[in-house]
Amino acid sequence: MMTVPLLDMKLLHLRRKTEIEQAVARCLEHQQFILGPEAAALEEELAAWLEVPGWRGVGTSSGTAALMLALRLLELKGDDEVIVPAYSFMSTASTVALVGARPVFVDVDSASLNLTPEAVVEALTPQTRAVIAVHLFGRAADVVAIRSALEAAGRSDVRIIEDAAQGLGARLDGQPVCTLGDIACVSFFPAKNLGAYGDGGMVFVRSEAEVQQLRMVRQHGFAAKYNSVVLGYNARLDGMQAAILRAKLPDLHAVEEERRANAARYRARFAASSLPDGFALPADDGADGRFYHVYNQFVVRAPRRDELAAYLDKRGIGSAVYYPKTLAQQPSLAAFVPHGSSFPHADAATRDSLALPIFPGLTAAQQAYVVEAVADFYSEG
Ligand SMILES: Cc1ncc(COP(=O)(O)O)c(C=O)c1O
Known part of the structure; x- marks a missing residue:
């Protein structure tokens, strides 16, 4: 009988085996396992890969960590609301609750299972601070239409976070996801289109101030070594994962x-x-x-x-x-x-x-x- 697994990651590994083994060997040589030169290089290479100037990457320990850090940028308080699709992976909503805000669920489009502008507008309240647009299964949510609908409703203050955990590489009107909203998050979970050999993720933002803030919160809120100015996490990207991802990115x-x-x-x-x-x-x-x-x-x-x-x-x-x-x-x-x-x-x-x-x-x-x-x-x- 023929067998067809849901996913065979080994095939992709074999295509880039030499480059991946060289990347791992490089890490064993330089011994920079936490962030380090590999993570810094991946941040630059993946931001450049998006081909939209101005975007900067901040590597994180997972897609969930990326969402946590992205939401922390918004400095949400208890009554603040973030609109999320009712149909997504757990961390699209759990991260909102974990940073102390309120996820507001809305129904999704019956065919694409993504957010619709109508549902987003209907869920707006004076407390709405952000929308998380998930590009479910690798198809972009219509962030362009959601943005226009927010503007038409007089709510250009509402930030759009793209949850591109499943969507890296997808495009809308020719423009890559991760450059459609205000902040974007990706996951390098092994089964993603760009998968690491462990956990990893990245946040994309456009300002130096946001990059600095994300870097701090990703590492205990350290403004300088052992000087914590804001509460943070250990949400750092692993250097060896970054090296492996760099080897896979050209593919x-x-x-x-x-x-x-x-x-x-x-x-x-x-x-x-x-x-x-x-x-x-x-x-x-x-x-x-x-x-x-x-x-x-x-x-x-x-x-x-x-x-x-x-x-x-x-x-x-x-x-x-x-x-x-x-x-x-x-x-x-x-x-x-x-x-x-x-x-x-x-x-x-x-x-x-x-x-x-x-x-x-x-x-x-x-x-x-x-x-x-x-x-x-x-x-x-
Ligand atoms: C839509 C979505 N958001 C967030 C995540 C979280 O990513 P990670 O597993 O890297 O924490 C995933 C991962 O499955 C996802 O599919």
Whole structure:
């Protein structure tokens, strides 16, 4: 039987094996394991990679740490509100609560599962200080439309934080994510399109003052060695992870193109299969091609999702549910969910979303096998 894992990271490793091993050897030689020259170089190289002048990177210990630090820049207080999509990874909302502010959940677009400008405007209150726009699964949230809607509502003071943990490389109207809002955060979790061999993340900002503030808060609030002027964390980027990421960065555009080609191949194959009502492919680049989707995940909407996942598993095919609960359903966030609120689109996605293998190196034969297995599942009733 053919097997198709959800993700095979080893394939990408083998493509850059020599460069990665050289990067690790370099670290063993210079012995700078915390931040150091590798992290500083990655900060510059990744900011330059965005190709929009003015952006500066600050490396962090994870994407979650990046969000914490980004939010700390806003100096939020207890009544301050941050609008977040009800459907995302945990840290999009937990970080807001952890810095002492209030996450305000809004429902997402039924197809892209991203924030909509309408929902953001509807959730505005005098306490709104920021919006976290998540580029879910590698497709940009429409930050341009969200920005215009905020301006039209007289709220240009509301800061937009991009949570590009899954979206690095994606574009909106040709402009890369991480340069669309006011502050951006990425994650280098191994399964991301630019993945480290451990945890890592980065914040992008535009001013020297913000860079300095982030660097302080990332390291115990130290303005100078052992002089802490603001409470901070240990949220530093690991030097060896930075070195590995530097070795992988030159391959990132090829990784995106391959994920996109795999998505296109799925689309062609699924279009030629008979599938039940309710089965849907992920949002694409959009009719006018505004969204350059980098498919960190290829998430279909599947009736009888759990049975399908079990069936695929029996046929040797990996899949995963992102996410089985909305953020509003997380017990740890319950205190932030007003009585009577509802998030029908996010709720629906918890019941029928299923990520299929999309990783670089997936073969056409493996994709054909996945599509055939999905079609067989539905035809067998
Ligand atoms: C949308 C989103 N935000 C934040 C994070 C947090 O990143 P990390 O796991 O590096 O802390 C993730 C990681 O899965 C994510 O998918």
